[in-house]
Amino acid sequence: MSRNTHAAGAFDADPAVVRFDDVSMRYGRAPETLKDLTFSLAPGSFHFVTGASGAGKTSLLKLIFLAARPSKGLLHLFGQDVSAIAPREQPFLRRRIGVVYQEFKLLEHLSAFDNTALPLRIAGRKPESYRQDVAELLTWVGLRSRMHAMPATLAGGEKQRLAIARAVVNRPDILLADEPTGNVDHEMGLRILRLFVELNRLxxxxxxxxxxxxLVAASGMPVLHLDEGRLTRLAGGSAA
Structure with missing residues (x-):
């Protein structure tokens, strides 16, 4: 599985792919969901975000994917201030970010192959240009024999691996995953973790x-912990 590359200067002058400087976020007039977050993610790093239900984990991912905007502070992606990014430019930036949603969000009328290939079709690629790549990717996640299966016939672990394949088919620079093992057993969770580790190695x-x-303990990776919207540093983390 080859990795996508970008032209020199893709990360601009800022070496971090994600940088939060005193960022807060709220929904409407509700109390702040995230409060005064300051941290950065280096290219090729691997972090977990932990915290109790409602601590703001999903909201943090939404900020990075440009599905929400900070109410305060500065957020930089790939060296760019998100507040200065025009709406027409956001889709191009999002293509550098893959997302594995908690609810899978698979299209039930499309096969596993077509669900995986959907981002490429949306980007204007022709089937003959990606057919082999998608087949290799489904093999990589252990679904080659199920590539023509419909989502309704897939087990929970298979759906999760399909969601991962779809998220990485564009070879993103960043992969965000929201509770990716929440619907699978421990053994399948470790298998999914191995997929993430391999992707990180690439x-x-x-x-x-x-x-x-x-899962966090098995990985040995750095952890950023959210406590009522505030970020604290655990062993190996990089929160400031």
Missing amino acids: GTTILIATHDQD
């Missing part, structure tokens, strides 16, 4: 939001 920056402490 150069993708990984950020996983989870409450699965066994």
Whole structure:
């Protein structure tokens, strides 16, 4: 599985792919969901975000994917201030970010192959240009024999691995995953973790939001912990 590359200067002058400087976020007039976050993610790093339900893990991922905006502070992606990014430019930036959603968000009328290939079709690629790549990717996640299966016939672990394949088919620079093992057993969770570790070895920056402490312990990766919207540093973390 080859890694996507970008032209020199893709990360601009800032070596971090993600940088939060005193960032807060709220929904409407509600109290702040995230409060005064300051941290950065280096290219090729691997972090977990942990915290109790409602601590703000999903909101943090939404900020990075440009699905929400900070109410305060500065957020930089790939060296760019997100507040200065025009709406028409956001889709191009999002293509550098893969997302594995907690609810999978698979299209039930499409096969596993077509679900995986969907981001490429949306980007205007022709089937003949990606057919082999998608087949290799489904093999990589252990779904080659299920590539023509419909989502309704897949087990929970298979759906999760399919969601991962779809998220990485564009070879993103960053992969965000929201509770990726929440619907699978421990053994399948470890298998999914191995997929993330392999992807990270290929150069993708990984950020996983989870409450699965066994998964975190098995990984040995740095942890950023959210406590009522505030970020604290645990062993190996990089929160300031």
